[in-house]
Amino acid sequence: MTSRPKAIYLDANATTQVLPQAAQAAMLAMQDMYGNPSSSHITGLQAKALMEDTRKAAKQCLGSGNGRLVFTSGATEGIQTAILSALVAARNQGGAAGGLLLYGATEHKAVPESLKHWNQVLGLNAEVMAIPVDKEGRLDLAFIADKAADALMICTMAVNNETGVFQDLKALEHAIRSHNPGVFWMVDCVQALGKIDLDLAHTSIDYAPFSGHKLYAPKGIGMLYIRESAPFTPFIAGGGQEGGLRSGTENLPAMAALKVVLDMLNGKGDTQFADKATLSAYRLRLIAALEQAFGRIVLNHGLENSVPTTLNFAVPGFSSKEIMDLFDAANIRVSSGSACSSKVTGSFVLDAMGLPRWQSESAIRLSFGPAMTEAQLVEACAAIKAAAGALQHSCLLSAESSDSNLTKAPLQGLLQLKSDGACCWLYVEPGSRATVIVDPLPELMDRLLQIVNCQQLPVVAVLDTHGHGDHQSCRTALCQALGLEFDCDHLGWPQDKGASLPLGDASLIRLDTPGHTADSRAYLLKDGGGAQQFAFVGDTVLPGSLGRSNFACSDTGLLYDSLKQLHSTLGETSVLLSSHDYHNDFFTNFAAEIQQNPLLAGLLAGRISREEFILRKDNLDSRLEDQVGEVLMCGAYDQCQQAQSVVEYRGQNLDDLLARDPEALLLDIREPHEYQLSHRQERCINVPLSRLAGFVAENAADYDRMLILICRSGSRSLVAARALKRLGYHNVAHVNGGYALG
Known part of the structure; x- marks a missing residue:
């Protein structure tokens, strides 16, 4: 296969690369600061000091004041801990059956699923209820005001992971506290770090989870803010680390990396993140590039009430799967809605906002981080235009939409x-x-x-x-x-x-x-x-x-x-x-x-x-x-269809097979625009999935020839291989992982 060009990564809301300085700090911690922070010798004390320095940097960044800050493995653990703590307290305070557990309708699925889980485990029998949002993604404050008095816990988001829409936390606080001063309030701040100003000590937020890998730190490290007066129940019990709040040996290398990022946010690092005005200008230039490339795009959220590092849009006439495949072929990494869901369908976030179904099913999330540079932006805009140009090659986009010189692929x-x-x-x-x-x-x-x-x-x-x-x-x-x-x-x-x-x-x-x-x-x-x-x-x-x-x-x-x-x-x-x-x-x-x-x-x-x-x-x-x-x-359908078993190949095994069998056909089933844009195996021929029926009609008698199917990830090739086997082709295989792992 030909070598791949460098990927243009525009999926920062899913995860981010670790900054070189942060990766270096993690490596130094593994090599030199490898002590256990619970040990009383000098090596342990040094490790303990690094951990507390990270906590101090975090408290400064978040404005946590006298609130507690516990290190976790990430957002999901922080959410679980916060919900468990609140619901145990609600039960102990005599939280009666019939109470409400409220969460934002556009909340990350970890929140409602955790509410349902602990509600059942603790036997509260409360009603779990979604707070509606308007077409801009803003929570319905009147609904909150009406329901808050009966609520045991209210969970909201600071910044939405799919749209970047931020909530007015002061208005939320007024709606909640004026109707239920004592209700437990969790705010998911995972997408807020580095994007909006936080001053948690001057709010009545009880719990706020964070995750390091959303902002250039490694996966496996997070933080949970707990208001000074908020109840707490450990989610992980054991050796009593973190003052008994969260047991388990601390992830010191990840903390060291996180400290680098927090120092940058606090203005102490050697690399400064771009300011809001610069990031907003970057987003506008990306929008202009998309409009120039595709002719027309539809934004799925407002720019004025969303963080400047997120852009959720749809291209009329194209599903999210089609644009995802196109961008991936052009080495542009984006998401369709939330990357935390493996099923690419409509977006429940956009559905909750009341957007038309086609926008939900066509939604693409493009997100970047505050460390994005001018050079990276220019490269991204050029790649977007090239990708759209390939759609002209397939006659799926009008030539006026782009200045590409790609020729049209004749259709027959x-x-x-x-x-x-x-x-x-x-x-x-x-x-x-x-x-x-x-x-x-x-x-x-x-x-x-x-x-x-x-x-x-x-x-x-x-x-x-x-x-x-x-x-x-x-x-x-x-x-x-x-x-x-x-x-x-x-x-x-x-x-x-x-x-x-x-x-x-x-x-x-x-x-x-x-x-x-x-x-x-x-x-x-x-x-x-x-x-x-x-x-x-x-x-x-x-x-x-x-x-x-x-x-x-x-x-x-x-x-x-x-x-x-x-x-x-x-x-x-x-x-x-x-x-x-x-x-x-x-x-x-x-x-x-x-x-x-x-x-x-x-x-x-x-x-x-x-x-x-x-x-x-x-x-x-x-x-x-x-x-x-x-x-x-x-x-x-009289009975469930049995999926056909298909032989799978990977890497060297495929090369060996092709060397042994010169008659074997390697079919690249990606669409012509994907094939045109990206690297490919030298011996393959392009038989797009949309044109597979024609290939079968022309080769219906050649059932014994070895056919090996390959695509971007192995998903489409497996489906197509099963269809061919069902039709009677005996020697069919596919490349597991496709070009992504080839």
Whole structure:
């Protein structure tokens, strides 16, 4: 693999690199100050002095006055300790069942989960309740004022980790204390250190946790401020270190590193952090670079009530996953929402703020620290523009958005676009470039327009496979936007083409397949020689399922007939392209479905009569109401799918395999813009995940060839490898960890 360029790190709210001076201090502590602070000899006394010097620096930085300051392993321990201390005291003071435990709706998940845990363990039976926020992320003070009297504990944040929104602590204090002077109040200050001024002794905050790795100190060191009058229960008992407040041998090297950072904040270090005005200017320049690169971005928070080191934004038309993958390929490190959650979906923080769902699902968090330099900023802005330029290469972004000189990658064959579980297909005939769009989705309309216009594709038809029940087709609107006027039926089939639509040397054959709906159709693509290539089958056959047939316009008996007709026409290995894919199988064929679906296997083998099929299928569909949730499922699943086992390779093992097997194909399944931007294995070919169906259709007979899939992290390659194995490819493997660990 080619060498990687240096990463541009813009994810400081997740963690930061350790400053060289701090790392050096930690190393010196390990080498020279290695004594146990509890030991009474000189080496121990020296270690004790270093620890107390760190505490003194922390107390100065935080303005903690007579409050206690305990060193912890980090924010989570500090949060646990604070909540445990408050709730034990509430119980001992006779905290009655029916009391409230309040926390901000945009709080880090460690807080509500800890409240629920200790509430149960201690048997308080209090109600854990979220405090609403407005669209700017500010806590509802009227709600607090209304509920505070019944609260046993109130937990709020100084600065939000996803948006950088800071709370007005004085206004919060007034709302809390004017209605419940004695309630225990914890303020999560993890993202506040070095970003807002803190003077804890002049507040009535009872507990305030901090974490060193959020500001250039190592992981594994944190602090907890406890107000002088606040109760305390040790979370860790044992040898009595930290005056009995927190047992366990102290992490002296990390304290030494933390002291360096605290000294800088106190104006005593040899490197000064940038001031607020400079950091605000940096953020504005990053916003300008993003706007220049992408044409338009939407900010998910206000600039006036957020710290200048955080920027949470969305790019219209792109999911957070797409931008994350793009930036990672360009060696820009950002997060989608909170890096503390492994599942990349919508942001609960932005949902709580009432932002549109698309913004939540597209949110990107860009964050930097106060040690950022002008040179790093310039480098970051240039990399952002280069990354957006690569989207032009894939025709996913208009050329006006960037000054990139990257050429356009010509599009031909099949392209699969997805929104949630729904699929849209675009096919470009290689010779004539005649284009057909099948099952267009409103969420993807802008992207389809961008691709068609950028590639200058001659669209000859925009088709639906049936009248959809879970969404409205954008077929008519798409045709209008493209300036297309077809004399066609209600699903888009040209009235003058009979049952065959010419596409250059190929042809698209219409086949009525009623059952899922009365108007269901399949569209079969045949090459110039009449050979079957693949078929768009709508929801008649889904990967792992058959289309439901309990709509008012459904007919289970007709579905039986249509499945027999499709099978006899297509055979078992033709690729079937469905309008829904709920489990990331991407595509299927009858051979795979027969293996998984006993009902279908019995039907096609003649073991199940039409009457028995109707009975069993209707029974299967009757269970759908228990599966739908908020999504109208278009297929019923008879049993849980078993994930295919896949061989994994890493590093040297992959190199050895490629050396032994010159016929093995290494497929880089990243999208073209990612492939264009980043390093890659020399022998790989780019088969993007969105175009994997086309590769399969062209190589459906080559089931025995060794295929090794690789992507950025190994996540997409594993999913795609499982899909290929399910389809019948025997020798499939993927690179665990992808390029990230390769």
